[in-house]
Amino acid sequence: MxxxxxxxxxxxxxxxxxxxxxxxxTVTLDVRRNEYVAIMGPSxxxxxxxxxxxxxxxxxxxxxxxxxxxxVSRLTDDELARVRNRxxxxxxxxxxxxxxxxxxxxxxxPLVYAGARVRERRExxxxxxxxxxxxxxxxxxxxxxxxxxxQRVAIARAxxxxxxxxxxxxxxxxxxxxxxxxxxxxxxxLHAGGQTVIMVTHEPDIAAHAERVVVLRDGRVESDQLxxxxxx
Amino acid sequence: xxxxxxxxxALRTIRAQKLKSFFSLIGVLIGVxxxxxxxxxVQGMNRYMVxxxxxxxxxxxxxxxxxxxxxxxxxxxxxxxxxWRRRPRISYADADEVRGRVRTPASFAKFCEDRVAVHxxxxxxxxxxxxxxxxxxxxxxxxxxxxxxxxTPAEVATTAPVLVAGYELAxxxxxxxxxxxxxxxxxxxxxxxxxxxxxxxxxFGLSLxxxxxxxFSAPGRRLICPINILDALIVKTADPTSMQQAMAExxxxxxxxxxxxxxxxxxxxxxxxxxxxGMWRKISAILFVALxxxxxxxxxxxxxxxxNIMLMAVSERTREIGVRKALGARRRDILAQxxxxxxxxxxxxxxxxxxxxxALAFVVKAATPLPAAVAPWSVVVGLVLGVGVGVVAGVYxxxxxxxxxPIVALRAE
Numbered sequence: 001m002x003x004x005x006x007x008x009x010x011x012x013x014x015x016x017x018x019x020x021x022x023x024x025x026t027v028t029l030d031v032r033r034n035e036y037v038a039i040m041g042p043s044x045x046x047x048x049x050x051x052x053x054x055x056x057x058x059x060x061x062x063x064x065x066x067x068x069x070x071x072v073s074r075l076t077d078d079e080l081a082r083v084r085n086r087x088x089x090x091x092x093x094x095x096x097x098x099x100x101x102x103x104x105x106x107x108x109x110p111l112v113y114a115g116a117r118v119r120e121r122r123e124x125x126x127x128x129x130x131x132x133x134x135x136x137x138x139x140x141x142x143x144x145x146x147x148x149x150x151q152r153v154a155i156a157r158a159x160x161x162x163x164x165x166x167x168x169x170x171x172x173x174x175x176x177x178x179x180x181x182x183x184x185x186x187x188x189x190l191h192a193g194g195q196t197v198i199m200v201t202h203e204p205d206i207a208a209h210a211e212r213v214v215v216l217r218d219g220r221v222e223s224d225q226l227x228x229x230x231x232x
Numbered sequence: 233x234x235x236x237x238x239x240x241x242a243l244r245t246i247r248a249q250k251l252k253s254f255f256s257l258i259g260v261l262i263g264v265x266x267x268x269x270x271x272x273x274v275q276g277m278n279r280y281m282v283x284x285x286x287x288x289x290x291x292x293x294x295x296x297x298x299x300x301x302x303x304x305x306x307x308x309x310x311x312x313x314x315x316w317r318r319r320p321r322i323s324y325a326d327a328d329e330v331r332g333r334v335r336t337p338a339s340f341a342k343f344c345e346d347r348v349a350v351h352x353x354x355x356x357x358x359x360x361x362x363x364x365x366x367x368x369x370x371x372x373x374x375x376x377x378x379x380x381x382x383x384t385p386a387e388v389a390t391t392a393p394v395l396v397a398g399y400e401l402a403x404x405x406x407x408x409x410x411x412x413x414x415x416x417x418x419x420x421x422x423x424x425x426x427x428x429x430x431x432x433x434x435x436f437g438l439s440l441x442x443x444x445x446x447x448f449s450a451p452g453r454r455l456i457c458p459i460n461i462l463d464a465l466i467v468k469t470a471d472p473t474s475m476q477q478a479m480a481e482x483x484x485x486x487x488x489x490x491x492x493x494x495x496x497x498x499x500x501x502x503x504x505x506x507x508x509x510g511m512w513r514k515i516s517a518i519l520f521v522a523l524x525x526x527x528x529x530x531x532x533x534x535x536x537x538x539x540n541i542m543l544m545a546v547s548e549r550t551r552e553i554g555v556r557k558a559l560g561a562r563r564r565d566i567l568a569q570x571x572x573x574x575x576x577x578x579x580x581x582x583x584x585x586x587x588x589x590x591a592l593a594f595v596v597k598a599a600t601p602l603p604a605a606v607a608p609w610s611v612v613v614g615l616v617l618g619v620g621v622g623v624v625a626g627v628y629x630x631x632x633x634x635x636x637x638p639i640v641a642l643r644a645e
Contacts (some may be wrong), residue, residue: 004637046616055558057557057558057638057639057642058639075564077562078562078563078564081557081560081561081562081563081565082560082562084557084558084559084560085559085560086560090558090559092642096551096554096642097555098555100245101242101244109556109559110559110560112237113556113559113560113561113562113565114560157559161560174420180543198413
């Protein structure tokens with residue numbers, strides 16, 4: 001299996017006035033296609049920085065990041081936007097759906113920026129919503145949906161462009177435990193269907209759904225282990 | 233992102249916030265309303281002044297030889313005024329000299345006028361425009377006689393006390409009576425009504441039918457003009473070219489008849505429809521100079537309002553911008569989204585302004601005797617300005633939105 005993510009000595013430094021903060025120090029990490037990885041760590045461990053770098057929302061101050069065979073650590077803003085659009089599907093803790101748009105329109109959004117035609121957009125968005133079991137909620141607005149349904153709309157939106165990686169940031173942070181399980185099942189199904197999933201979380205129960213757990217501490221990889229679920 | 237897409241998105245956003253959107257486009261609305269309404273009214277006035285006012289007062293292809301200008305434009309200094317008054321009046325001899333020597337085919341009518349009261353059996357019609365003239369006057373003025381007849385050259389020659397009444401005079405003074413053959417009194421002298429002129433309507437709300445026409449030689453002439461003195465000689469020709477020709481001839485004839493030396497100015501004047509329009513042309517020129525300024529001020533204010541609203545929208549929707557960027561929106565996509573939103577908002581203001589301006593013009597048309605003529609160019613200008621203001625006002629907020637860092641934007645509340 002080929003590597004979809006290849007990270008070499010990645011670092012990220014922030015300047016706050018005179019002070020320099022090294023949020024991430026020389027992290028090296030590979031993720032193969034169709035892996036299901038959880039990234040854990042206490043607050044301040046560099047989790048969010050890692051998430052932003054993986055999602056191409058930010059660029060590293062050192063090291064290399066190869067995403068799907070492309071070195072993305074030195075790209076311009078617009079090139080990064082294109083990479084986010086084609087290669088990455090984001091799922092956020094707070095769902096981040098556009099409140100005034102219907103489920104269908106929310107899911108179509110990445111395709112709008114990909115320049116897809118109206119008909120293709122609709123067909124693919126409907127298909128993505130069907131995959132997450134919301135075929136009957138196309139015209140609902142987010143405020144007419146439950147938390148679990150909203151997160152499933154967000155997952156459909158993340159999937160609609162067939163991204164190389166599904167990048168979830170605390171995807172169950174705003175959900176009760178029953179709904180969290182429901183969302184985790186969706187992730188499990190997607191993984192079973194061949195999707196590479198990377199999930200940032202601080203909850204061990206949630207991380208346990210992944211087949212590999214990477215723990216960060218003080219900007220370094222502290223541990224990188226397969227879970228029992230994966231071993232079985 | 234395609235333009236249509238952006239416009240649809242903008243419309244959705246505007247619909248979601250109707251009241252706020254309305255207030256933000258009010259400046260553009262007022263500017264464009266003003267533009268359309270003023271241009272429509274001025275154009276209407278223009279047409280009205282040319283078609284009705286000037287041609288009614290003087291007549292097409294017609295000029296009047298006068299002592300001094302009858303309708304003046306702008307301020308006339310007292311000195312000029314006194315100089316005008318010192319000029320010799322137009323005499324019968326002047327009129328006959330011109331009539332005898334002008335070679336261009338034309339009709340001529342000696343002309344005197346004043347406002348008098350007309351009496352009939354205890355009834356009085358006040359403020360009647362009494363004209364003393366010749367038989368040709370009816371043709372020159374295009375007066376159609378609806379009852380009875382006009383007076384004849386023979387009646388002018390024999391100084392017959394006959395009168396042709398305007399429509400309103402006949403109605404007021406002789407209600408429910410056949411006016412023809414009735415004898416009315418003006419200044420104590422009896423006149424027999426021999427005809428009634430077709431209704432002429434009104435100008436600026438003033439009736440054009442409160443008049444009476446008599447031979448200039450009739451016994452009551454002392455009421456309007458001293459003997460041998462005329463207010464004007466009216467000359468009507470077939471077309472504008474021959475009018476210019478006849479005017480030039482008349483000028484030469486008058487100068488030689490009055491023995492003016494080459495260095496001396498004319499001691500007489502011509503009045504034409506074009507001349508009567510001079511004042512109006514000045515007013516409309518001022519309006520057209522002032523209009524762009526007024527429109528510009530309201531559009532600038534409107535643009536500033538829209539810019540502020542858009543800045544607010546950008547900060548309110550920071551999270552949305554972050555989401556869009558995370559999903560692959562490039563800077564130019566975000567820029568386009570907000571510029572188009574601003575332009576759509578402003579264009580909506582422009583469209584409403586066009587509608588309101590037209591409505592205003594039609595209200596003015598309905599409520600006053602002023603007509604309104606919509607100038608298509610003003611509608612186009614209104615729309616272009618509407619969109620333009622929106623684009624200009626939207627660029628700065630939109631570029632701020634486009635430059636937002638997606639990580640920061642996603643963290644915003």
